Amino acid sequence: MHEIYKFVSGPLVWLAFIIFVGGSLYRLISMAILAKKKDGLVYEYFSLKYAFRSIYHWLIPFCSRNSQQHPWLTLVTFAFHVSLIFTPLFLLAHIILIKESWDISWWFLPEGMADFLTIVVIAGCVFLGIRRIVRPEVRYLTNTSDFIILALVGLPFITGFWSFHQWPGSTFMGILHIFSGEVLLVMIPFTRLSHMIFFPFTRGYIGSEFGAVRNVKDW
Amino acid sequence: MKKRPVKLSAPIIFGLVLCLVMTVFAQEDIVEVADSIFSGKKIRPPVPFHHEAHNEKAKIYECNVCHHVWEGGKKLEYETSEEMECSECHYDTTAAGYPFDVIKAYHDNCKGCHLQKKAGPILCSECHVKQ
Numbered sequence: 001m002h003e004i005y006k007f008v009s010g011p012l013v014w015l016a017f018i019i020f021v022g023g024s025l026y027r028l029i030s031m032a033i034l035a036k037k038k039d040g041l042v043y044e045y046f047s048l049k050y051a052f053r054s055i056y057h058w059l060i061p062f063c064s065r066n067s068q069q070h071p072w073l074t075l076v077t078f079a080f081h082v083s084l085i086f087t088p089l090f091l092l093a094h095i096i097l098i099k100e101s102w103d104i105s106w107w108f109l110p111e112g113m114a115d116f117l118t119i120v121v122i123a124g125c126v127f128l129g130i131r132r133i134v135r136p137e138v139r140y141l142t143n144t145s146d147f148i149i150l151a152l153v154g155l156p157f158i159t160g161f162w163s164f165h166q167w168p169g170s171t172f173m174g175i176l177h178i179f180s181g182e183v184l185l186v187m188i189p190f191t192r193l194s195h196m197i198f199f200p201f202t203r204g205y206i207g208s209e210f211g212a213v214r215n216v217k218d219w
Numbered sequence: 220m221k222k223r224p225v226k227l228s229a230p231i232i233f234g235l236v237l238c239l240v241m242t243v244f245a246q247e248d249i250v251e252v253a254d255s256i257f258s259g260k261k262i263r264p265p266v267p268f269h270h271e272a273h274n275e276k277a278k279i280y281e282c283n284v285c286h287h288v289w290e291g292g293k294k295l296e297y298e299t300s301e302e303m304e305c306s307e308c309h310y311d312t313t314a315a316g317y318p319f320d321v322i323k324a325y326h327d328n329c330k331g332c333h334l335q336k337k338a339g340p341i342l343c344s345e346c347h348v349k350q
Contacts, residue, residue: 002337092262093343096319100326105319111262166344174342 001171008178009097016182023189024197031198042205047212054207055200057219064219073131080124083117084153088181090114093164118161125154149191155180252325256306256318263347266329277336285328 035042057063067074088094092108099105109117129150132142159177163170188196195202210218249270257265279285288298289308311320329346333339340346 002334002341005341006334096322096326099319099323100330103323105317108317163342163344166349170344171342174344 004175008175008182012179012182016185020185020188023186024194027189027194028197028201031201042208045208045212046204047208048204050207050211051200051204052207053211054218055203057217058203066219076124076127079120080128083120083124087114087117087121087157115161115164118157121157122154122161125150125157146192149187149193152180152184152187153193156184252329254304254306254321256304256310256321262317263343264350266325266346267348277332277339 058067061074061078062068062071087109090107090109091114092111095105095108129147132138132146132150156177159173159180163174163177167173184193187193206218210216250267252266252268274280282299282301283294283297286299286301286303288295288300290298305324306318306321309321309324310318312318329339330341333341
């Protein structure tokens with residue numbers, strides 16, 4: 001038990017972050033090289049102004065026409081993504097572990113709020129999973145890995161929620177919580193979760209093309 | 220039959236007094252990790268900690284294993300600090316006005332030792348048990 005905890009909360013954390021950061025850099029650099037080779041022109045017309053204009057319009061809920069057309073999906077995806085990123089970074093228990101290791105700390109969420117945001121993430125995973133089944137246009141693009149990825153995203157939140165509420169088996173759930181968080185970090189650069197690192201570039205690419213080349217809005 | 224009056228013999232009186240004294244002293248044994256810096260700021264449940272039972276089980280005989288005194292970056296070998304509150308030294312509240320320093324001190328002390336000895340609770344829910 002102590003050995004497992006030491007392992008998942010020590011070397012595995014380092015390994016997960018090294019793979020996450022290193023893998024992300026590798027993906028970004030190799031994608032940049034591939035773009036240069038296959039579509040070199042993109043470097044000519046890529047424009048920061050139009051890139052940021054597009055990112056801005058897609059990053060604000062109900063700002064793009066697409067998000068106005070799908071209000072429920074907009075609501076869920078924004079709540080889901082904000083909760084997903086915000087909760088782990090500002091969770092008291094996480095900050096205490098960082099304080100223990102590096103003697104630094106920062107502002108944290110009230111526990112009730114963190115609890116609520118965790119439920120938002122879990123419910124978001126369920127919503128997005130069901131959407132992949134019931135919407136034919138999404139189902140067409142769905143394979144098993146999409147459900148596995150959704151489950152992997154939900155797992156750290158389910159196990160965290162479980163051990164926070166001290167339901168039976170919360171010690172095991174605590175260990176699984178740490179481990180599943182590490183698995184998730186490692187998965188980000190190498191699965192569809194890589195939209196986390198690619199989205200400014202894909203959005204900026206489309207924004208540049210629509211803004212600088214076609215002179216139209218892309219939102 | 221005539222009812223016999225209850226005679227308070229010396230052994231019975233002694234026994235009763237002993238029970239009373241033991242109860243009083245038992246209540247004085249520390250059963251929870253507490254520090255006044257947490258007054259009104261408790262977010263997680265306080266940690267149940269039976270001082271005597273713990274130290275017996277953990278074979279801790281020196282007070283300053285926990286109640287230490289540090290001076291100039293060095294732990295003083297013979298000094299102890301059991302008459303002090305932990306937060307008298309570990310008092311920084313840094314972020315969000317919450318006493319992270321004393322939390323770190325407790326966690327380093329408890330969890331650190333548990334990990335080293337491979338005994339005792341280490342996860343959040345193992346110590347901060349919901350009441």
